[in-house]
């Protein structure tokens with residue numbers, strides 16, 4: 349995720365790539381914007397976001413999330429025809445405004461199951477991916 353305050357290289361299991369978060373500083377947040385999608389959040393994650401922002405969880409659900417087939421996803425802001433940004437993405441500074449409590453989906457990127465055997469797609473999406 350953009351602007352990790354402590355850039356470092358991480359690996360996960362036997363994924364065929366490593367992640368260099370130092371690349372986030374020069375990235376415009378490609379993992380937080382782009383084609384419309386979902387940033388899934390569970391009730392515990394919504395509660396942590398509410399505590400972090402010092403707001404009632406009902407406010408977080410109403411203003412920053414939406415329900416999709418019974419699950420919660422963070423809202424997106426339309427920027428252009430096929431360019432949307434997560435509601436918590438600060439476009440001016442290219443950073444996540446809830447970084448310490450970002451959802452698990454964000455915290456585990458790019459070590460997602462769909463990239464497990466597809467490091468080239470991961471590298472095409474994320475400049476921090478270094479194929480091993």
Ligand code: SF4
Nearest residue numbers: 380434436437444454
């Ligand atoms: S919650 Fe933060 S890290 Fe996750 S998509 Fe939104 S801006 Fe990016």
